[in-house]
Amino acid sequence: MKVLIVLAHPEPKSLNGSLKDVAAQALRENNHEVKVSDLYDMGFKATLDRKDFLNLQNPDRFNPITEQLHAAQTDGFAPDIKAEMEKIEWADLLILQFPIWYGGMPAILKGWMERVFASGFSSDMFQGKIYDKGLLKGKKAMLSFTTGGAEENYYMDLPDKDPASLLPVITENLKFSGFEVLKPFMIFGAIMLSEEDAEKHFVEYKKRIGEL
């Protein structure tokens, strides 16, 4: 199995950085191929703009969706975006590793999704290439995330009391492109975590990875 891990944390020694290492090592030990996009380490550009396209269809008025569709047909994406697209095409499984910041993905990961999950590459709503007809159909995705606060703060208000439905927006975005979204791996209360508890989580995560 080919696995792309996308990490969104500025500190390699962080819990998220460590989880990326745990997953990469466990996958390789199980003879899977692993690529890692460590977005902060790459200095990944988070902002979608004109520079994302080699030739604009309408330079007078920049419309992101129009230009993405045009670029998909003319191989016109900027090199950094194209490189990420090639990793996604290569991968069978996408793991997104991130802390929840202000209720969602860190901006650098949101930007990765906006720039790389381009119309015409991941989906095409104008052609009905969404959900089970999404362009990335056949691939799987898993969210591995951490939260600052304790578990009960996060899902007491969820109708099904199921932490797995904590990030419906991201899950929906992935499904929209055709991904089968696996159960997430979650660590709550990261702020208060002791070294000992962190180690326990690493063991759990390694086990989870082994079951993939």
Next chain:
Amino acid sequence: MKVLIVLAHPEPKSLNGSLKDVAAQALRENNHEVKVSDLYDMGFKATLDRKDFLNLQNPDRFNPITEQLHAAQTDGFAPDIKAEMEKIEWADLLILQFPIWYGGMPAILKGWMERVFASGFSSDMFQGKIYDKGLLKGKKAMLSFTTGGAEENYYMDLPDKDPASLLPVITENLKFSGFEVLKPFMIFGAIMLSEEDAEKHFVEYKKRIGEL
């Protein structure tokens, strides 16, 4: 009234760019003071990292929350962040103007929130300075957003069928810091909008601004 408008769109001629202009003009005609943070025009850095801080409390292992609290106490935020904080402190009303991309704020605006709504500046959960004790209590905020798709796609699944609850995460983030969040201004189906319909929306928005 002092109003800060934060715009997150790469194209000045876009619907969002035009709405920013409509609001700024209407507010000034009503003798309000207006400041604008056009994030793309400013080349605003979306990614929270070590460079956001003039002196790190713990350079060995970068922890964003710890460093934000430290910077709040030592006037240690980078100049671009400090400038935005000063605008927020100055403002009575904050208007966020943005398109919904992948179900939420564009990455550049998410990054603005992560870097500028810093722990110790907008709230302090460790001191209980949240919600009605939030550090920005007394200020008001309004979301003005556009969506690509038609209205019914967006709120049919909401329990209260109320489009105003479409962006609960952002609304919650603002309330967490003490803002009173006003009813949003929304334009659905931006992709299909004719010039004529756009003009009608501008008239509606100008009227809404006049009632603030």
